[in-house]
Amino acid sequence: MLESCLAAVQAGPAVIGLPAVDRAIVVLVDGLGAEALSARAGHARALSGALTSKSAIVAGFPSTTATAITSLTTGLRAGAHGIVGYSALDPARDAVVNQLTGWGPHLDPLDWQRHPTLFERAAADGIAAVAIGPERYRESGFTQVALRGAKYLAGATIDDRVSRAIEWLSTSGPGIAYLYVPELDVAAHAKGWTSGEWTAALEVADSALRRLADSLGPREGMLVTADHGIVDVPHHAHILVDTAPELLEGVRHLAGEPRCLQLHLEPEANASVVFDRWAESESGHSWVATRQEVIDAGWYGPVDDTVRPRMGDIFIAARKSVAYYDSRTAGSSRNMVGQHGSLSQTELRVPLLRFGAFAA
Template sequence: MAPMLPAPRAETPSLADVLTGALGAILGESGRLALPPVRSAAVLMIDGLGMSALSQHSGHARRLLNALPSRGGSIESGFPTTTASALATLTTGLSAGEHGLVGYSVLDRARDRVVKQLSGWDDDMRPREWQPHNTVFERAAKHGVDAVIVGAERYRDTGFTEAVLRGARFEAYGSVAERIARGVALMRGSERRLVYVYVPEIDMAGHAEGIASALYTARLDELDSALRVLDAPLPADAGVLLTADHGMLDVPPHRRIVVDAGSGLWDGIRHVAGEPRCLHFALDDPAHAELVRDRWLDAEGSRSWVVTRGEAIAAGWFGTVRAGVESRIGDVLVAARAQVAYYDERTASAQSLSMVGQHGSFSADELRVPLARWGAFAH
């Protein structure tokens, strides 16, 4: 008997509520997070920081943990638990099926190819058409709220930035401490302001060496030290939230499953998209989706959910799926349940095979992320 499919929990706050809630607090609107009215708000986005990792390394994140309320101290990322999808959900307030960034890499069926959503933008992918909805920053500007992004210079002019971060002015700072300090400094003054600060260093450490590594804890120490700037009182009408786009879990080498190039599992599969813990298959003939699903279920059903696109959509994995987005989702999907990751021998690189920390699927390690609060939002 196949395991019951996971489904989003509509009653649980998610990333869709965070930045929209912060803007709502500035505009005096109520939201799911029940934030009080403020003049200015900031959201600190810590890539790759799940609640399970925080629990494991509590001694390295005391300031952060002290800012977690006893109730409502965590939320859900949303599916898939990958940066491109999660950040688009954060900055639009929409599910992956609505904003259209449905994975780390997705199917561009019109051009018969797979494209990466963080770095694969070219002249054939127009960010404002691929993701046509207004961002929270564009909405802020319409209401006279100054919207500011604080991040590393390399993110300033990317296609992904135009797709999901447009509408804000970009300020580049180097270190984690500099970025967070600038974000907090922008809370002071008389302007109405919405600030977004992006910190990717913890995610990078997790991928490279794992969440159990000394590198990961060093980056967590660095983050907690940078949060020292929040020890000083904020203006009474300013609030700060800290969250993450997803968590991760360590996948040891013997659980990184490389499917042989000649394996019958690849029969009928034209393209492989997604990421190692959430594969999307585009088939030569979509009418054979159930045959491919059943073949993968026989081989991997004990440790992964294997579904057709229709089954995934019916289960609510991507939320409401707007017209034009359905074709970006695989004809068949394989979402890991166990501590495994899948690789195609024909395309796997040494770098991808060396990745320790992984994410993309439905485990609590991947889904549960913190929601810390300071200033007016702490009350």
């Protein structure tokens, strides 16, 4: 989508057929699944008013923020850009690293994700590029992974960020902008997407984005989308893998996310035995697949040789409303209600809404 927006500003061919514009904005509303938006349409008149039979698309796998945003801002799938999950194995250190917050001297964002972003490509072509988000993300390692090349503009609230976007629209010259709205995802993790808190956050976002849409000029377009949807998983549906010790035999690391575990095995482990053990235990709840099966099925798109070792040897992707935890290390993350990461349609289907010149 951002790639098509850049093409629209460059007056080049766009994957999703956008008309030529002077400025384009992509708004990513974290956790706004297409099913949830449809279910709460009455609370989001501006957004739901842009819904059509063709305004839902399939987000990439895994359905998690770090992967999806990097795909959006590079135009690549995870098998190429290498952000393979919420957490992933760093083979060089034999350690699992959080892909949103785990950056530092031990893991250089510019080395881990080496592909140019669309912001860098825009700047090289003389097109202004900005990213608008909360101040706390300005200097983060993940911002270097996914947003490098963009001028970062900060706003504390959704309304603040929309105001920054409106100010940017008043500037001269061609440009692309990315605006990030994390509030719905925060509410979903804490209370679930079916909660009043999530609906309230949706109403605030809808009002602010209506204001932004109304500010668009005749040669300005906006797309609103999301990185993933949300599945509410009650606490009693948590599967504690450490309470079945046989499942962890031969497993060196657990990576990924609660709805899509990636098992990294001990070098001496019999992979077939470990796979069969998990398949017998969990195939009623989840898809169980080897790394090669995941690659062959195209879940990640084409996989670079440098990315392959970051992926688990075995994947446990939830297909029912369950989430996997190791209670010895999970801590407060077990308090989360809203979850994502797997292959269900609820998690994968996100809106693609067009405003301004893009709605024509």
